[in-house]
Amino acid sequence: MTKHPYPPEPFRIKVVEPIRLIPREAREAALKEAGYNLFLMKAEDMFIDLLTDSGTGAMSQEQWAAIMRGDESYAGARSYHRLKAAVEDVFGFKHFMPTHQGRAAENILAAVLVKPGQWVPSNMHFDTTDANIRARHGRPANLVIDEASDPENRHPFKGNMDINKLKAFIAKYGREQIPMGMITVTNNAGGGQPVSMENLKAVSQVYHENDIPFFIDAARYAENCFFIKQREPGYENKSVKEIAREMFSLADGMTMSAKKDAIVNIGGLLCLNDDTLFQNLKNELILREGFPTYGGLAGRDLDAMAVGLYEGLDEDYLSYRLGQTAYLASRLNDNGIPTIQPTGGHGVYVNAGAIFPHIPNYEFPAQALAVELYREGGIRGVEIGSVMFACLDPEDNTWHYPALELLRLAIPRRTYTQSHLDYVADCLAAIKSRANKVKGYKFTYAPELLRHFTARFEPL
Numbered sequence: 001m002t003k004h005p006y007p008p009e010p011f012r013i014k015v016v017e018p019i020r021l022i023p024r025e026a027r028e029a030a031l032k033e034a035g036y037n038l039f040l041m042k043a044e045d046m047f048i049d050l051l052t053d054s055g056t057g058a059m060s061q062e063q064w065a066a067i068m069r070g071d072e073s074y075a076g077a078r079s080y081h082r083l084k085a086a087v088e089d090v091f092g093f094k095h096f097m098p099t100h101q102g103r104a105a106e107n108i109l110a111a112v113l114v115k116p117g118q119w120v121p122s123n124m125h126f127d128t129t130d131a132n133i134r135a136r137h138g139r140p141a142n143l144v145i146d147e148a149s150d151p152e153n154r155h156p157f158k159g160n161m162d163i164n165k166l167k168a169f170i171a172k173y174g175r176e177q178i179p180m181g182m183i184t185v186t187n188n189a190g191g192g193q194p195v196s197m198e199n200l201k202a203v204s205q206v207y208h209e210n211d212i213p214f215f216i217d218a219a220r221y222a223e224n225c226f227f228i229k230q231r232e233p234g235y236e237n238k239s240v241k242e243i244a245r246e247m248f249s250l251a252d253g254m255t256m257s258a259k260k261d262a263i264v265n266i267g268g269l270l271c272l273n274d275d276t277l278f279q280n281l282k283n284e285l286i287l288r289e290g291f292p293t294y295g296g297l298a299g300r301d302l303d304a305m306a307v308g309l310y311e312g313l314d315e316d317y318l319s320y321r322l323g324q325t326a327y328l329a330s331r332l333n334d335n336g337i338p339t340i341q342p343t344g345g346h347g348v349y350v351n352a353g354a355i356f357p358h359i360p361n362y363e364f365p366a367q368a369l370a371v372e373l374y375r376e377g378g379i380r381g382v383e384i385g386s387v388m389f390a391c392l393d394p395e396d397n398t399w400h401y402p403a404l405e406l407l408r409l410a411i412p413r414r415t416y417t418q419s420h421l422d423y424v425a426d427c428l429a430a431i432k433s434r435a436n437k438v439k440g441y442k443f444t445y446a447p448e449l450l451r452h453f454t455a456r457f458e459p460l
Contacts, residue, residue, distance in 0.1 A: 006323040010316040011414060014061065021047040021378045028375065035456025036371050036441060038380045047378030048420050050409040053346045054219075055101075055259035055266055057413030060311055063264070063304045070300025075291050079299035079306075086306040090241065090313070091218075091248045093271035095278040097285050098305075100296035102219055102257025103128035105270035107135075108284045109215065109255060112277070113179040114138040121169055122182040122217070123161040124148070124189040127388055129182070129217060129255075131449045138179075143169060148190040149403040151340050151351050156231040157196040158342075159187030159224075161203050170210050181207045184217040185224035185247070189384060191406070192220070192325075192344020194227035197235065197246065204250035213274070216254040221247065222261040223345030226318040240313050253277075260346065262308040263413050267301050317414075321345070325411055327418065331425035337432055346410055350428065352385065353405035355435050361386045363440025363460060366405040369431070371459075372438055373407070377427035381409045388452045 022030075022045055034040040043049065049056065071077035080098070087096045099105045106129050114120065116137035123144040125133070133140045143165040147155040161183055170178060183203055187193045207214040225243040228235050235243055248254060253272030258264050270285075272278055282292050289296035311317065322345055329343040332350065340349040352366035359365035366385035373379045385405035393400055409424065431438075441457040 006327040007320045010320050019047055027378055031371060031374060035444060036459065037455055037457060038370055038374060039453050046380045048416065048424060049380045050411060051380045051382050053260060053410040053412050054257060056415065057263050058415050059263060059304060063307045066303040066307045067300040070298060070303050072299045076293050077299045079302040080293040083302040083306040086309045087269060087271065090244060090309050091254065091271055092245050093248065093253065094273045096269060096271040097282060097292050098295035098297055098302060099268040099270055099289055101259060101266060101268040102255055103132065104289055104296065105255040105268045106132040108270060108281055108288060110136045110138065111284050112280050115179065118177050118179050119173050120180055120182060121166060121178065123159055123184055123195065124187050126184060126188045127450060134449060141169060144187065144190055148193065151338060151404065154342050156342065157199060158193035159185065159190060159195040160199040163202050163206060166203065166206050175210050175212060178212050180213045180215055182215050182217055186220045186345045191340035191349040192346050194224045194345065196232050197228050200247055200250050213252045216248065216251045218254040218256040219260040220346055222312045222318060223322065226322060227345065240315055240318065258305050261312040262305050263312050264301065264304045264308050267297055267305045321413065328409065328421040328424065331422060332428060335425060335429040335432065337428050348409045350407040350409065351404065352407045355432060356438055358436065359440040361401045361405060363442065365440065366407050367441050367457065368438055369407045372431045373427060376431055377423065379424055379427055381407045383452060384408045387455065
């Protein structure tokens, strides 16, 4: 049997959704109307939408069938108990509650645990985790290994936390200033890079030696587990589910946006083992989200999530999923377009700073690339650079900029074909050929937190 470098889709297409490429002048007008922020644009004006892989994937026939079984009872619905059985089987925590999405789980956790001035370390917090900690006047800290800042470094687990940095951080601030510790799998802000089981064990040990509760941001845990199976000695013969159970046995709890590796359009999870903390979180959930057996979701969403948790662990699907991402990165690299190496799980991260070396970080080179990609081909990506992560340090009143200026092309699950990805690669190649003519941007409006969602810009 012929072996292909990129596995074909382990499904066939049953339902299609029309997309269209609007004329270039219409794209230009749409950009201007939205203040050059692609979050503020109409989805119908996108030809290929790679803004996010969160809730944008295609659900399976089994998930749609499960939706029809949804029990919309306010309390104790059958849908909740079906989800409960799946969550306990996959993750193994003692307690769980559904939430409407991952940021809701983060909000509830931060509301109960984080006090003003306290620190929460992680490898790299993503945007909503970072903002939920800051909203409680806490301080997020990113302690990822140094290799994560080198786009060319091919370390197989660039999402790893630096253990020496973590130990020094705890020694500096003390247990009383650290209400919880986290790690993100895969590391979204750093290129969708995985964390090794060896590193997870070491992080768990350090947190627990210092009596710090350990929570995993598990949005893309299945992709991370498949990377462990592929790259970490001793795991090649274990199933992804077995690897997941080992991973979560190291933690005290987890937050999860189920819109990623549970392949649903809406939903999240908050899981933990501590009885007292669970009761406090449940009270906060009732106040913010809804009764603990629905957590802001319809019963049909709970049922779709229960099915999706297992589909996200399917190894044929994961092989195709990671292969599709690797294919796009390979096409881009063949065209001389630099991306984070090695390719991550859910998206390709283009090194916008290297494409536009003439644009300084305070003029937002990754935002400039996002605008150019829509202008060129009606394609929407997302800036992961100084718009999203530059922050003003309250201690020294100086701006701190991220190490890399990236454009993330997040690939929705089971949605686009290889031809779509070829088109994306061709459009980026066209932009690279005229890169020296592209200018930066400045804010005309920006909120204090999560500014990338609603900021407005104008070209310089």
